[in-house]
Amino acid sequence: MSTLSRDYLFQKLDTGEVRWRVYANELMLHLFGRSGDWQQTVALTGEQFESVSRFGISTSVCSLRVESPEGTLNILLVGRQREPGVWGGTATIASESVKAVVRELRHSLALAKRGALPIRLPAIVGKANSLQLWGRFVPARHGSARATRDALTGLPNRAAAHPRLELALKSAPERRFALLQIGLDNFKRVNEHFGHDAGDRVLQGVSAALKACVGESAMLARIGGDEFIVLAEVDEQYTGLEGLANRLIEALGEPFDIGETKLYTGCSIGIAVSPQHGTTREELARHADMALDAAKCAGKNTYRLFTAEMDDRVSEYVWLDQNLRKSLENPAFELHFQPKISLRNGAVESVEALVRWNSPEKGLLRPDSFIPYAEETGLIVPLGKWALNAAARQARIWKDAGQPLRVGVNLSGRQLRDPRLFADFERALALNDFSESPLDIELTESWLIEDQACALELIEKFHSRGAQVHLDDFGTGYSSLSRLAQLPLDALKMDRSFIDTVQSDVRAQALVRSIATVAKELNIAVIAEGVETAEQGKFLEHIGVEYAQGYLYARPMTAKRFEKWLAAWKTDKPS
Incomplete structure (x- = not known):
């Protein structure tokens, strides 16, 4: 003091x-x-x-x-x-x-x-x-009453619902109770656009609609902002459970009149049944919540019954959360490289860098086993920063050894929305003494469509440092051939789904030929992904596709193995 x-x-x-x-x-x-x-x-x-x-x-x-x-x-x-x-x-x-x-x-x-x-x-x-x-x-x-009733809807609140659920499970363990966890699908947008007063009126309308569906035989409660639960007794065959879930979804699919405005919300439902899915309140609620997440992931406006696989996915999620964060603190990642082959002369001028996670517990993991989680949680940002630095460092090693190669680096939409991305890119170049970028940036279709103005600005920045910009997995998103004319791209990577059937499907051949023709007119190079057979390679070369990558030529490999492969390829490559 x-x-x-x-x-x-x-x-x-x-x-x-x-x-x-x-x-x-x-x-x-x-x-x-x-x-x-x-x-x-x-x-x-x-x-x-x-x-x-x-x-x-x-x-x-x-x-x-x-x-x-x-x-x-x-x-x-x-x-x-x-x-x-x-x-x-x-x-x-x-x-x-x-x-x-x-x-x-x-x-x-x-x-x-x-x-x-x-x-x-x-x-x-x-x-x-x-x-x-x-x-x-x-x-x-x-x-x-204040302590056990939700002030807005008049329904029992969490403090009232939990003891009732515990009592039902303990007093009648031989009976089956279904716990339906209901989450509103678009309520956040209602609040953001129309305000919280309108949101409160929607919640009151939701409460009334749910009451009408549930009746007196089941318990209905509001346990959170936009979450409700229903506890209903069911028989061994779950008779009526599917019908109840569908009635709830149908009721909340109707508009709510807020003054002169009709507001829509919709809902998703997760269901867990005792004793199969849990004998305690905590177990049943946790499994119903997992099922609700599964319903939302399935596109919303639907329901899902808990399965053991959902629990496995959550366990995997928890393992990833703990171990991926540790690996970012003490990097346990490495880059593997897959060459891009010139179909004109067989030269290797560039490679694609692909992240691998060397987990102490599970060994070497491919990107599809951890990248989706990293994108969901935002960990893709520090991971992507590490990849940029590692790719630039390897490009410097190859250049100093007399083998200059361009290195393609994949960037996700989450990374591209990070305002620090370009500064991280420039820092990676500076740390490895590059005035002109040896790195090529591979962007996703979905991000280009989501924010084209931002995409154009960022592409110009990358171009200013000498980087090429490639459109990855072309054909899997929503891009049209006409959209290509609006974007200053250097190359597009044709998705492997086009290449898989190009030998036997006439329509696939026509589509690939059309893409190659339009790209050539726009002065955009075409790189075919997933080439696995000599016949596919010959067809692509015949129609004028410039580059190809795939198992026909080489799998992704460590830098040392790639260097050995490259030496052998230069000796044995097709003329």
Whole structure:
């Protein structure tokens, strides 16, 4: 306490006229006079902050022991949460005066009697040595209803639903109960576009629609912002369960009238049944939640019944989360390289860099086993930064050895939206002493379509440093041949799905020939992926495709193995 002495602060606190505030972003107690004539800041310990941050919207009390060079001061804080992240009230000397407590309780009680907030503090206060139990002004049944009912919809809340579910499972273990977890599909967008008042009215409409479907035989509750649960008894054959799920989906597929506007939300449902999918509340709720995630992944507006495979996927997800993060801290990744062959003369001028994860537990893992997870969690950004640095470093090694090669690096949409990407790219070049980029950037179709203006700006930046830009997996997304004319691309990589059937499918041949012709007119090179047979290679060469890569020529391999392969290829390559 540096501003005021302990004795002066003691005198101020003893008057009962001191106010206090605590803010979520700092470990400080702010004390000030009602008239604003003085203020004092006191540092809080983490434990003291936790005590204050537990205050809710009803009045609470805690005592803080504050140390100073002049001695110890025990401060009594009476107050409540004023707004999210802000707590405040009246401060006094602990056990010296109850005047502040009385004032704060009277204010809170007035609000409680009007229904504005509940009283949780069972305080007995004295006035002229007489006792008064303030809690009696709030009927017990009213307080209980507030604790177990959702204020917006009137449905049982989480606090009420969980004990009911536990009781059902424990009291009748021989019976089967289905737990349906319902998540609204588009509620976030409703809130963002129309506002929270409209969102609240939608939730009330959802509640009414669900009630009409469920009836009196099942329990319906709202357990979170846009999540509801239904607990219903079923027989061994789950008779009626599918019908119930479909009725719920159909009901929430109808529009909700909000004033003159019709709002749509829809829902997905995850289902778990006791005892097959769990015998405790925690197990059943966890498995219903997994099933809900599966329903959303399946395209939403549907339901899924829990299966053991879902649990396996979650276990894999947890393993990836723990181990991928560790591997990023102490990189356990390596790049493998697959050559791109010139179909005109057999030369190798560039390679594609592909990330492999050398897991201590599972060995060498291919990208498809961890890249989707890395993209979902954002870990693709630090992983992509590592790949850029590693590719530039290898390009420098090859150039210094007299074998300059271009290295293609794949960038996902998540990386391309990262504002630090181009700075990371330039840093990788600078660290490896490149003024002109030996790296080529391979972009996805979906990202180019999602934000074409941003794509054009980024492509120009890469071009300014000498990088080529390739459109990867062309034909798997939504690009049209006409769109190619709008993008300053250097090459497009024709997806292997076109190449697989090119020997036997006349339509596939016509499509590949058309792509090659249009790309040539636009001065865009074509690289065919997934070439596995000599016949495919000959057809591609015949129609004018410039480059090919695939198992016919070489699999992805480490830098050392690639160097050996390249030496042999130069000796044995077709003329």
